[in-house]
Amino acid sequence: MHVAKELVWSIYGDGAPELSYVGLLHDIGHGPFSHLSEFVMEKYLKKNHERIGEEVLVRSGIKEILEDSGLSFKRIVDYFRDSEKIDVVGGAIGSDRIDYLMRDSHYTGVAYGIIDYERLKGRLVSSDGRVAITDAGISGAESLLIARYFMHSNVYMHHAKIIAGKMLQNAMSASLEAGELDAGELVSMTDDRLVSALLASKEKSVHDTVERIRERRLFKRAYYEPIDKTIDIRKLEEAIEEAGFARDEFIAAVRSFKGENDDVEVVDRKGNRIGMLTELSPLIKTLTGVLAGSKKLLVACDRRDIERIRPVVKKFLG
Numbered sequence: 001m002h003v004a005k006e007l008v009w010s011i012y013g014d015g016a017p018e019l020s021y022v023g024l025l026h027d028i029g030h031g032p033f034s035h036l037s038e039f040v041m042e043k044y045l046k047k048n049h050e051r052i053g054e055e056v057l058v059r060s061g062i063k064e065i066l067e068d069s070g071l072s073f074k075r076i077v078d079y080f081r082d083s084e085k086i087d088v089v090g091g092a093i094g095s096d097r098i099d100y101l102m103r104d105s106h107y108t109g110v111a112y113g114i115i116d117y118e119r120l121k122g123r124l125v126s127s128d129g130r131v132a133i134t135d136a137g138i139s140g141a142e143s144l145l146i147a148r149y150f151m152h153s154n155v156y157m158h159h160a161k162i163i164a165g166k167m168l169q170n171a172m173s174a175s176l177e178a179g180e181l182d183a184g185e186l187v188s189m190t191d192d193r194l195v196s197a198l199l200a201s202k203e204k205s206v207h208d209t210v211e212r213i214r215e216r217r218l219f220k221r222a223y224y225e226p227i228d229k230t231i232d233i234r235k236l237e238e239a240i241e242e243a244g245f246a247r248d249e250f251i252a253a254v255r256s257f258k259g260e261n262d263d264v265e266v267v268d269r270k271g272n273r274i275g276m277l278t279e280l281s282p283l284i285k286t287l288t289g290v291l292a293g294s295k296k297l298l299v300a301c302d303r304r305d306i307e308r309i310r311p312v313v314k315k316f317l318g
Helices: 002-011 018-025 033-045 050-061 062-068 073-081 083-088 095-108 117-121 135-156 158-179 191-199 204-214 234-241 282-293 303-317
Strands: 124-127 130-134 221-225 248-255 263-266 273-276 295-303
Touching: 002 050, 002 083, 002 095, 002 117, 002 124, 018 083, 033 050, 033 158, 050 062, 050 073, 062 073, 083 130, 095 117, 095 135, 117 135, 117 263, 124 263, 130 135, 135 263, 135 282, 158 191, 158 204, 158 221, 158 248, 158 295, 191 204, 204 263, 221 303, 234 248, 234 303, 295 303
Parallel strands: 130 263
Antiparallel strands: 124 130, 221 295, 248 295, 263 273
16 A cells, blocks of 8 residues: 555655555455465356455445545445556556565565665656656666566465465365355455364365475475476366376466566656557567466476376376
8 A cells, every 4th residue: 555655646646545545455355365265256256356355345344434534435446346447556567566576575585576666656657547657767667577577486486386375276176165165255264264174174185285285295396397388287187187196186287477468658758658668678578578488387296196197297298
């Protein structure tokens, strides 16, 4: 919210106070473990976290608090319904990205997410209702997008993080299919409540998987190589199951990066359009190509099963 407020003030002055509160509330619809449980909303509830967040706002006491503060609740809800209006929060150079890069860099103890925020902040402007940067802000935008790539490569998409996340998702899916978890109730669960519920599962595979995560006995990589074609993960999983492995004995995922379509308009000091960042920055143009082509197939399992699963994956890939 603090970053959103500073960006809004820098870009719009005091003309859009509700946007700052979108910065505070935009992820209120997340379930436990943030994006890891979002598949539940989409698969079982047919809703994304923005839609869930809107419902939370409408049925909670937040509406009255905001209106008592002189803010337009309708305008805030409209921002949730039309993400194109909130690029100051969720855009390529929005407060969400700026905040989590700096915050996560600090708390993980790595320097990849350090960006020149103060320099960048003063060079953001509004162009046709969208966030743009002046030509003097190109280097600041480059630093942010490159920092995002390195944080994803070394932290967010680290193989151990992907493995732990997929193991947890598998446990959640198994518990939901067994009728032990309710997708509607899951949305309001905290991380701890979810873990407790999974540990109390009567499904041995669910309990054992979560115990492995807690004790950091994660699956090990059986296959982790670049791929240049689309992989049907479900068919790969079926091939591994047909080879004699239970669904809870392995994970399969494609590691890919988002952001290859990230771009922002660049204007001169008078507000005249110069072009798009990817057109004016060879660095960002190269980075978008790297993002689009950096895909790896990850299959992991118990250490003792690696030599049995690896040939199955290679055969599937042809």
